[in-house]
Amino acid sequence: MTNATTGKHATVSCPFCASLNRVDLGRLEDGPRCGTCRRPLLLDRPVAVPGESFDRILADAEVPFLLDCYADWCGPCRIMAPVLDEFARDRMGEVLVGKLDTDRYPEVAQRLGVRGIPTLILFSGGREVARQVGAGPRAGLEALFDSLGAAPKTGGRFPKNASSPSAKSG
Numbered sequence: 001m002t003n004a005t006t007g008k009h010a011t012v013s014c015p016f017c018a019s020l021n022r023v024d025l026g027r028l029e030d031g032p033r034c035g036t037c038r039r040p041l042l043l044d045r046p047v048a049v050p051g052e053s054f055d056r057i058l059a060d061a062e063v064p065f066l067l068d069c070y071a072d073w074c075g076p077c078r079i080m081a082p083v084l085d086e087f088a089r090d091r092m093g094e095v096l097v098g099k100l101d102t103d104r105y106p107e108v109a110q111r112l113g114v115r116g117i118p119t120l121i122l123f124s125g126g127r128e129v130a131r132q133v134g135a136g137p138r139a140g141l142e143a144l145f146d147s148l149g150a151a152p153k154t155g156g157r158f159p160k161n162a163s164s165p166s167a168k169s170g
C-alpha cells in the first residue's frame with residue numbers, strides 16, 4: 001500500500017471553487033480531484049495561489065515550491081508563462097509551481113519583497129532559497145534549483161537563526 005517512492009504531498013487551491021486540497025504527488029496519474037466540487041486538480045501547469053492560501057500552501061509543500069509573482073498587464077510575465085508551463089509539466093510531482101497575481105494580492109507580494117515582475121521565488125521547506133527577477137529562459141529556472149543542492153538534506157531545522165531579511169520599514 002505505501003510506496004516508498006511516493007508519499008510527498010502538497011496543498012493546492014482548486015481553480016474552480018478555491019477549496020484547499022491535499023494532493024498525493026506520487027499519484028498524480030490517478031487524476032486527483034477536488035474534494036469539494038470533484039473537478040480535476042491539474043498540476044501539469046502552474047496552479048493559481050490565492051493570497052489568503054499562500055501561507056498554507058507554502059507550509060504544506062513537501063517538494064520545492066516555485067512561485068511566479070506576475071500581473072496580467074506585464075509583458076515579460078507573458079513571455080515567461082510558456083516557459084513556466086513547460087517547466088511545470090516536465091517537473092510535475094517533483095516541484096509545485098504556483099502563480100500569484102500581484103495585483104489581486106499586493107499584500108503578499110509586498111511581504112515577499114517583490115519589487116518587479118515577474119519575480120520567481122523558489123521555496124524549500126517553507127523558506128526562500130532563491131529568486132529570479134525578470135523573465136528568462138528555462139535554464140535560468142533550472143539554475144534556481146542549484147541552490148537546493150547546497151542545502152542540508154535533513155528535514156530538520158537549520159541551526160542558524162533567520163538572518164534578518166533587511167526589514168526596511170516603509
Ligand SMILES: [Zn+2]
Pocket residue numbers: 014015016017018019034035036037038039
Ligand atoms: Zn473544487
